[in-house]
Amino acid sequence: MSSDLSTYKLNHTMIRVKDPKRSVEFYQFLGLTLVNKLDMPEAKFCNYFLAYTGPKSLQGECKYWTDRNAVLELTHNYGTENDPNYSIVNGNTEPYRGFGHLAISVDNIEAACKRIEDAGYPFQKKLTEGRMKHIAFAKDPDGYWVEIIRRGDEDMGTTTDPSSYRLNHTMLRVKSAEESLKFYQEKLGMTLVRTAENPDNKFNLYFLGYPGANPKIQEGVRNPVAEWEGLLELTWNYGTEKQEGPVYHNGNAEPQGFGHICISVDDIQAACDRFESLKVDFKKRLADGRMNNIAFLLDPDGYWIEVVQNDKLKRTSNV
Template sequence: MATENKYYPIKIAAAAQDSTLKVNHTCVRVKNPARSIEFYQKHFGMTLLGSKDFPDMKFSLHFLTFPKEVGKTEQGQPEIFGTSGVLELTHNWGSENDPEFRVNNGNQEPHRGFGHICFSVADIKKTCERLEAEGVSFKKRMADGRQKDIAFALDPDGYWIELVQYIKDTEEAPRKDIGDKFNHTMIRVKDAEKSLEFYQNVLGMKLVRKSEHENAKFTLYFLAYGVPSGQNSSSIEGVLELTHNWGTENDPGFKYHNGNEKPQGYGHICVSCNDPAVLCNEIEQRYGDKISWGVKFNQGKMKNLAFIKDPDGYSIEIVPSGLVL
């Protein structure tokens, strides 16, 4: 890793100084929303914050989270975009009736990119035993592979759900059950240095943990908008995990699948704050054509939001915390 920033050398003030910034949600496309919503409610105890149909574009959005106190908008609706740990399920109408339709889960060649979402729990062994008894499929059980302290469950579309335990004797609080958390979203990145500069300098995230695995030749970087004092990073929500497989940065032809090109699956993460217009304007002014936009702020069909792209082409939605669907 280089010691000097060379890709995005200026830390954006609007991001560095905005205490309202948070990783709000992660979007994945699903074939059958009724099936997926039931799965996350029944097996993980998530609650449906709200849904929205878009008839002109023939898709629907469904927002789930673990039970928590969520603020209200001026209209009295749950403040979906003002909290962290939200899972957005996007349904393109008709996919549930197409026997050939499959989502890309991001873990199969040649379309690897997005890896998984991660739920952290107080007692992983107990959680895994319950899920198996309920008939949930697993990609990896705790007994499989080298790492015995994690597991990977599978949702109805084949997306991987990592399960980790946040109560650890070797780390700080929490020491008791504080409920299940939507801890992080993992994406693979080609050039760790470039991606770290983007997420830290452009979007204002902080590197909260790094895990190097020399035997398997990969490194994990965990970023967030802050960890409350006395808590470990696996016990909070709104974390982004970047996975770097060593050597990809030196291959000019190497590219990860961003989830939005065919075949589709993963959609984006979403960053929310009180005034995204200020943030987006400063990014545009500082970096110009170094930054790629899917949609600039307030310029798309859906107003009051933007989609920025990271160095690998993954989309990041930027919205106001009080956005009403």
């Protein structure tokens, strides 16, 4: 049985959090809804899954949370909220750079940023700061960066509706653009939908995703895929490909923070068989460990990629 790559979704991004109450509250303030919660008392951790589900959202309500693009998974290890020595690395501080940020696209960026600021949440970069006046970076309770970008170029007035926001992309820094683009396109079946070259600042951005569940690309606007959900942004800083050894922190070595991205697939066994045939490196195969319903791949930089079954597409013995 073969696996149909056109059905794949960039299902979720996992980040570890110190205090789930504060983190869930922050992301709900940004318009996300708690769509699933998996408590694992025997392993002393809990996962919270959030997504945009309202009537103005791109995907709306879904019966199966694994059938979505762009879910946010918050992982809480019991007791960290009361541990004064526990802290998260956000992926943007040396020597632990790697994961960069999450990004939400909004209807009215000025009003959205004012709403966040009025609520008392800090910013890494406000709209008025720096050279790039069209983006901002808010900070969540653990210091992770959340980029705020504009959807469309039209004037949206003075109000903002968080229920219409999109969880647009997840940014990872990569050592070699060539190797990473080959991996995500040829091995994971993603499509390169946008490239932004910045030779003056010596970095390029590459946006990849699964087009099947996203709207037609907008032409003639600043960011033609701002309406999308579930993009992966790869950031390549010129020259890193020439450095010896690993360049970036994958978030799972100590100190921890970002955990993984996850793709949902039509047939997990067939998908994993395909990855094996392509000689993809595994962190965990389906048969390894206690959880025989998930696998983890490793990308060229050592970032973890979880593979899960899309429950909507799950095949039975009668199919």
